[in-house]
Amino acid sequence: xxxxxxxxxxxxxxxxxxxxxxxxxxxxxxxxxxxxxxxxxxxxxxxxxxxxxxxxxxxxxxxxxxxxxxxxxxxxxxxxxxxxxxxxxxxxxxxxxxxxxxxxxxxxxxxxxxxxxxxxxxxxxxxxxxxxxxxxxxxxxxxxxxxxxxxxxxxxxxxx
Numbered sequence: 001x002x003x004x005x006x007x008x009x010x011x012x013x014x015x016x017x018x019x020x021x022x023x024x025x026x027x028x029x030x031x032x033x034x035x036x037x038x039x040x041x042x043x044x045x046x047x048x049x050x051x052x053x054x055x056x057x058x059x060x061x062x063x064x065x066x067x068x069x070x071x072x073x074x075x076x077x078x079x080x081x082x083x084x085x086x087x088x089x090x091x092x093x094x095x096x097x098x099x100x101x102x103x104x105x106x107x108x109x110x111x112x113x114x115x116x117x118x119x120x121x122x123x124x125x126x127x128x129x130x131x132x133x134x135x136x137x138x139x140x141x142x143x144x145x146x147x148x149x150x151x152x153x154x155x156x157x158x159x160x
Contacts, residue, residue: 002111002142009135010109014075014099017084025099027106031135034070037156039129040107042114044078044086053127054090056153061095064153067160069131072096077104077124101125112142129156 003009009027016025030036041053057064057072064072072095076083080100087098107113107125114126129151131139139159141150149155 003137003140005137005140007137009132009137010106012101012106012109014106015080015083015102016097016099017080017087022080027135030071030073030097030099031132033134035068035134036132037064037069037072037129037153038132039072039074039127039151039153039156040101040112040125041074041076041127042124044076044082052148053151054086054092054096058090058092058095060153060157063157064160067157069160073099075099075101075106075125077101077107127151129153131156131160 009031012027014025015022037057039053039057054074057074061072074092074096078100079102083098083100087093087096092098101107104113104123104125112126112128114124127143127148129141130137139156141155143149143151
């Protein structure tokens with residue numbers, strides 16, 4: 001079953017690159033008591049993700065904060081080292097928190113998996129954005145068929 005507006009996020013554990021190395025982070029750690037703009041991409045360093053999706057949220061960080069967003073989180077079915085490097089290479093440090101869903105457990109729990117095996121990528125996450133308030137989905141924007149419209153930072157800003 002796919003998550004929908006009004007649902008509580010499922011429990012999951014991400015990995016995050018820290019100054020001390022990889023560290024586990026639970027959904028409760030990330031979302032409890034906060035308003036979070038969460039977005040997912042099919043893969044770090046892939047064309048649309050690197051040229052548009054992540055940069056849009058980096059650029060709109062202050063606009064989202066002005067509308068009450070406490071934190072922006074990017075997740076992808078990539079390992080923690082790739083997510084850490086991609087965040088640094090994209091100037092996301094301090095603006096977008098990069099969380100690895102290395103085994104795709106979070107994407108699967110949301111019902112938002114994507115079969116990327118035709119591209120040699122295995123199971124990934126669909127591209128989406130959501131506004132999460134204290135662990136509950138307030139807005140959900142899932143892209144259809146490889147598009148990039150409703151999951152952008154600008155689109156989410158318009159919903160707040």
